[in-house]
Amino acid sequence: MTAHAPNSFRTGPDEKGRFGTFGGRFVAETLMPLILELEDAYNEARQEKNFKAEMENLWRNYVGRPSPLYFAPRLTEHYGGAKIYLKRDELNHTGAHKINNVLGQILLARRMGKTRIIAETGAGQHGVATATVCAKFGLKCVVYMGATDVERQKPNVFRMKLLGAEVVPVTSGRSTLKDAMNEALRDWVTNVDDTFYCIGTVAGPHPYPAMVRDFQSVIGWEAKGQMKHAENGRLPDVLIACIGGGSNAMGLFHPFLDDKDVRIIGVEAGGKGVDTNEHAASIAGGRPGVLHGNRTYLLQDEDGQIQEAHSISAGLDYPGIGPEHSWLNDMKRVEYVSVTDTEALEAFQLCCEMEGIIPALEPAHALAHVSKIAPEMDKDQILLLNMCGRGDKDIFTVADALGTEI
Amino acid sequence: MSRIEKRFSTLKDKNQAAFVSFTMAGDPNYDTSLDLMRALPKAGVDIIELGMPFTDPMADGPAIQIAGQRAIKGGQTLKKTLDLVTAFRKADDETPIVLMGYFNPIFIHGTAQFIADAKTAGVDGLIIVDLPPEEDDELCVPAREAGLDFIRLATPTTDEKRLPKVLENTSGFVYYVSITGITGAATPDSNAVGEAVARIKEKTDLPVAVGFGVSTPEQAAEIAKVADGVVVGSAIVRAMADALTVAGPPKKSFQKDVIAQVKKLANAAKRARK
């Protein structure tokens, strides 16, 4: 698939919801009228000043945006190469980037007159963000979560319950994020009249990948302005973000896609190694297929059966990736790499000790890749990492991995 | 005339609705599945719908999800599903066979190759849940060119405006999904179904079959009065699950138990208009 580089990498998707051959609307007929209605509603809302103003007001006063751009001096010194900056989305209300998107979708749901919100969640961050915004607006909230993840992300399950959400443990399939998404889709097929499906990443049928990207792009736009301010009008030389479904990454990357000199790297979860069967690196270890409403790189077997992902980070434990990433990979605009559980754990600890920031295990993956490239870069070069979530939710997992009891 | 067309036309002359069974290919294993399939026509099944197992069946309820998992565990693949059809066709060249499932295994098999292989095996039609008209170029158009029917689902959410789009490239029959929901979940309201079928028949000459949620002989009879065909899936699949031993393999009485259930449902549908 070596098509010519387009004039712009920022114009997709096309009217069929495709990024090249990726994306699309592979859903049951019952849902088709719903996603067409959603597309119309979104296209209308995004043009309206009021919608934007309401969202910006909440981003500022409820979420705490803009999130800071922080120069990390000790990590920079430690690696001894490029200047390392962190975009601090872990400081957002609820502790991750997920709420940027949730606010946008819930405001849209309210415009559409929907009263019941459903969501899927892996690490629980998207579930917590959805439960939070639903509480704020007095909306009914049901969160589907794989039974395995309910077990390993207990603090977030309790948070969601405190916020008034119903958490449904999913035991179908193999009880993780992928199955939670199936179950949310089944709920939506059943409750078509009052229900809005708030998807937590840049996946699902069109218009979700584009819509979630647009809501998350606030990360990249802010970072661009902040970097120019901090570095005399310069842009970063390298962007790095971790990839589960790819929403924090898309949010950071999208505003920079046409800045040709900016090298962009997405970091997938390599689990126990991409040469084992236990990883979540859809691009490195998968091939194009169709799942959850779109065509994208997927972990699957010879017969097209979807395989289970594995990662120490529940938020990256998904056998697919957003379709726009698949396209950016094939167009060679973004590089996709992977790091293992062990590498991520090391980076996690380093970040705690060097910068006083406890990162989520997800962005710890991005940081682990920084350790591989920053030392080789010049000292006047700039590397920007999306610190998309904080690690409070992960302390049990990390303690367990380090053999400590808490 | 295609097998599907012929079957509906014969039944129309007899003033009978078509009884369509759904079973999962390879559930619980290839041999049991083939034996059962061979016994279906005599039990009153007019059209055989054969599920292609998939790990992530987003429109299916628990009964069919688990049937798919049993089949995958039993070693079923798309190729083996086509083998099943080939084996069945050796002794039966009349009963229409419709494959139902999700797009990914077909996409991975290679769409063109799949169409050719399905034709050769003796498949008559396809129902692919996650291919709405918006994605017709993927499989529907080439399949129809090759002479396979592409049977579309119409649902309670398919309104007047959308219906023509749904019917446009449909052939064989129209499958009306009687509930908003997943397979085997709720009970359809036969009055509402009757109205919906009439609405669809205003726009097409194709037969309309109704399914998703029809689980008792009484319901099958109700639906058979208002539609050209009635599809029963979860109820048969549940009977199959009940006829398995706790350890997994089928009981000795598997075939007899399941066929008894199929007969009850089929007879109810056939006698409905008498």
Ligand SMILES: Cc1ncc(COP(=O)(O)O)c(C=O)c1O
């Ligand atoms: C902190 C954090 N980062 C990243 C992710 C992965 O999602 P995405 O790739 O869509 O940003 C999650 C998902 O739960 C998360 O909680």
